[in-house]
Amino acid sequence: MLWYRGAIEMIDLVYWAPVMAGGALAGASSGALGTFIVGMRIPFLGVCVAHAALAGAVFGSLFGLGGQLLLLPAIGGALLAAFALGMANPERVSLDNNILLSFLFSASMGLAFLGIGLHGIFGKSDNDVRSLLWGSLNFCRWEDVWLMGLVCAAILVFVVLFFKELRAILFSRMEAQAVGIQVGLVWTMFLGITAVTLTVNFQTVGGLMIYSLVSNPAMAAFQLTRGCGRVLLLSAFLGLMSGLGGFVIAAVADLPSGAVIVLLSSGLVGCAALFRRYRGG
Template sequence: MIDRLLGALPLAYPDAVVVVGTAALGFVAGALGPFVVLRGRAMFGDAMSHATLPGVAIAFLVAGAKEPGTLLAGAAVAALLAALLLIALVRSARIATDAAIGVVLSLSLTLGLVLLTHIASTGDSQQAGLDAYLLGQAAGMVERDIALTLTLGALALTAVVVWFRLLRAASFDPGFSAIIGARPWLVDAASTGLLAVAIVLGVRTVGAILMVALLVAPCVAARQLVTTLAALVPLAGVIGAGAGVAGGVLSGHAELPAGPVIVLLATGAAVLSVVFAPRRGVLARRRRGLAREPGAAAGPPQGVLR
């Protein structure tokens, strides 16, 4: 199936692999992003993303080989440990959330750089390319990466569909989700797991530093255009996929790194949406403000998400 899809594209095989892979990643990250943004966990995700770097390095040191599955498993474990550490610092040590995120993020990045430097100094030829997990290397994608993204992404999105009502309640009213019998720790675990899936899938393509932008930017762009979470999730996915496709094509023609190009395009879409969205954009709000007569009562809020 993947072979036929790649063959149907009017692109060289390596470019087709990058475009399909980044499109799949962009859709998964974009669709999962609203559950990060609406719960105010963007920087939480950033800390988890940075934690994948030492996870990859430690997995390489333990396995002694650059096997993608092992490295991604190490990244997933490290991301989840970072999430647990953040929760412990905030709830048990009573450290402010932003301070806890700063501690975990800086610790993760520093540890990752130290470990990568140590690995590079050993002269092991197997370590070549590990630094790509810092900023991503979409050009190194193969069909197995596409299959992994599609499989894990499908599982994550299926979980979103099955538990959509619960995730929506937790995003807008955590107190209500507790009243209806949903245990807060279970909801937190589910949302953190979904976040970990998106981060682990994207860390090799977009990189540990930029991955959070691919979660946030499509959501910001879509948020200006729709008024329901049920519409926000797929639209953010489509915007993320579009950025992935355009970034994959442009990076191949211009010989630029795909990850940063994809993030720039997604961010550009967010900026355009914030400014030009027909109902919630800056210009639309400005026009309504000028058209409103002095002393007239303000109308209902435009585009309140529900």
């Protein structure tokens, strides 16, 4: 157990506790949502939400908002993109969700760049905007952790209340609609809660890490177990372990935490795939 004691001694727990808690919460919340995002084959949702949030934050900044207050227009932008996707019935518009997402992504990116350009024209600084969406886990503080905890609690309540509907939508959105499940309501709420969660996590721990924590734990869980509930729990647990474990490894080895978390979650996918192959699943 010498390595364990050594690791604890190397980490200043008082300073790093919110960072570890933030990593764990970001991992758990992104991992849980990832079950549905990966299961429905819409991993592009994360990128789309990030740029919609950026567009919201950019225009918030243009209207004079700054600091933590920029989170509000960022969430607004992300929600707008999410609800636009929710309202567009892929069957009625004859387009796949991923194609709709690519449209929303390019539109929101265009808006974000327009806003950044306008910052230059009006002589304003866009530093607050950039730091909002591309935050770093190492600067996570308790106030961020509370916000992330709140988001986790909202996800928990949502999943408990609508688990059976989410399971049906995960199977087939069209079929769920045809058998009388209120898909529009549940799907739109899911997209809304995903938009808020990802935006809050982006500003705390950074985009690259969130993309990996949305897709990797879910992909690993899909390889290791079956049944929607078990996959959901395992994915949240693997996300939590990636966030927390990645930080500890990074701290002990003096490496960049975000990169280690991403690599750890990627490694989990590889191990899970090997395990499944070895098991013959």
